[in-house]
Amino acid sequence: MKKTSLIKQIVMFAGFGVLVAACAPKEEALKSGYDWAIPETQAMQDDDFSNPAFMWVDIGNDEWSKTDGEAGKSCADCHGADGSSMKGKSNMYPVYNKDDKKLRSIQDEVNNCRTNRMKAKAWKWESDQMLGMAAFIRTQSRDMPINVAVDGDAAPFFEAGKEFYETRRGGLDMACTHCHVDFPGVKIRANVLTNGLGNGFPTYRLKWQKIGSLHRRFRGCNKNIRAQPFKQGSDEYTNLELYLNHRAKGVMNESPSVRN
Amino acid sequence: MTYRIIVGALTGIVVSGALVTGTMAADYKIVDGTIPQSLTGKAGDPVQGKKTAVNRKKGNCLACHVMPIPEEQFHGEVGPDLGESGSNYSAAELRMRLVDPKVLNPDTIMPAFLVPGKTAVLKKFAGKTILSPQDVEDIVAYLTTLKGSYSK
Numbered sequence: 001m002k003k004t005s006l007i008k009q010i011v012m013f014a015g016f017g018v019l020v021a022a023c024a025p026k027e028e029a030l031k032s033g034y035d036w037a038i039p040e041t042q043a044m045q046d047d048d049f050s051n052p053a054f055m056w057v058d059i060g061n062d063e064w065s066k067t068d069g070e071a072g073k074s075c076a077d078c079h080g081a082d083g084s085s086m087k088g089k090s091n092m093y094p095v096y097n098k099d100d101k102k103l104r105s106i107q108d109e110v111n112n113c114r115t116n117r118m119k120a121k122a123w124k125w126e127s128d129q130m131l132g133m134a135a136f137i138r139t140q141s142r143d144m145p146i147n148v149a150v151d152g153d154a155a156p157f158f159e160a161g162k163e164f165y166e167t168r169r170g171g172l173d174m175a176c177t178h179c180h181v182d183f184p185g186v187k188i189r190a191n192v193l194t195n196g197l198g199n200g201f202p203t204y205r206l207k208w209q210k211i212g213s214l215h216r217r218f219r220g221c222n223k224n225i226r227a228q229p230f231k232q233g234s235d236e237y238t239n240l241e242l243y244l245n246h247r248a249k250g251v252m253n254e255s256p257s258v259r260n
Numbered sequence: 261m262t263y264r265i266i267v268g269a270l271t272g273i274v275v276s277g278a279l280v281t282g283t284m285a286a287d288y289k290i291v292d293g294t295i296p297q298s299l300t301g302k303a304g305d306p307v308q309g310k311k312t313a314v315n316r317k318k319g320n321c322l323a324c325h326v327m328p329i330p331e332e333q334f335h336g337e338v339g340p341d342l343g344e345s346g347s348n349y350s351a352a353e354l355r356m357r358l359v360d361p362k363v364l365n366p367d368t369i370m371p372a373f374l375v376p377g378k379t380a381v382l383k384k385f386a387g388k389t390i391l392s393p394q395d396v397e398d399i400v401a402y403l404t405t406l407k408g409s410y411s412k
Binding site: 167168169170171172173174178179182183186187188189190193222223226227228 | 322323324333334335336337338369371372375376377378379380381382383385388390
């Protein structure tokens with residue numbers, strides 16, 4: 001007797017749960033740029049051996065175990081022989097850092113370890129080593145969802161990024177929203193607009209004939225509307241990156257991607 | 261070189277403004293969401309207007325619009341097909357749309373071709389409008405010829 005009523009209760013409870021879930025507004029993840037890419041480009045990304053971005057992942061992999069700097073250390077000495085200790089981490093970036101009192105991107109973390117822990121020279125943002133290392137680290141979190149925190153200490157930086165995203169700028173006086181929120185899936189000249197997410201970066205762009213950072217892409221999208229670009233690694237772009245990754249919540253990391 | 265940005269006097273639905281691109285200047289008056297008067301006092305040249313509309317550094321209308329210009333590849337689809345602009349709109353309406361479409365739709369993606377950008381504009385474009393008043397007149401003249409009787 002007791003057993004059946006318990007089962008009945010569970011069934012009712014489960015039924016109620018399904019009902020609630022069905023009524024709650026579903027937060028659907030946005031689509032990756034991959035979903036709008038032409039099949040040839042998708043195929044290049046699908047196969048790691050044909051994906052040219054892996055030349056840079058290999059550079060990052062090599063750097064990982066290279067001793068550099070006055071402290072005589074390599075990344076591997078502290079983080080383990082392969083990159084697996086980085087699994088899941090990059091998808092939470094940028095994160096608020098208490099010492100800096102602002103956000104840190106993955107690239108900031110790499111340079112922080114290089115200068116403070118290895119006593120080595122910082123890498124330039126768009127150098128092959130930095131792109132390679134960023135790609136190597138991000139690749140450890142491939143096929144896991146982007147998941148950044150935007151509350152607490154991160155909140156003001158998130159708000160700044162959001163404002164940047166929504167502000168009209170440049171000679172053409174457009175905001176990011178005008179292309180990437182209002183018209184995903186629509187052709188602008190020869191290109192199909194996407195949600196403009198950063199889940200695949202660093203990305204191998206056929207147009208660049210090499211891998212490039214998300215902040216490089218920001219510069220391109222700013223200059224196209226005749227707006228002043230910011231520097232790669234600037235606070236403005238790091239805040240913008242946080243906002244973008246919040247938009248990408250739940251979308252899978254697919255670094256290193258291929259785009260046209 | 262100095263410039264005054266638009267919006268001199270605002271009375272009801274009538275806005276007066278002054279525009280400067282390079283050395284060119286024009287006054288215009290908005291009446292009921294249209295600009296009835298030519299910006300230059302001169303008739304536009306539709307042949308030149310078509311060229312200016314296509315030019316990527318000028319109108320670049322094909323970025324967002326399908327137009328009856330089959331010799332050009334890759335027409336965007338962000339805005340409506342302009343193939344019947346001449347049947348659907350008067351010159352006064354088209355002029356307004358090109359000078360400042362935000363008067364009609366504050367959220368539009370379409371650029372205002374005679375209002376300079378205000379925020380973080382690249383130095384070489386600072387204070388400049390995308391087109392000159394004569395460019396706009398030429399494009400208006402071209403658009404009024406588009407009555408839909410073409411095959412893509």
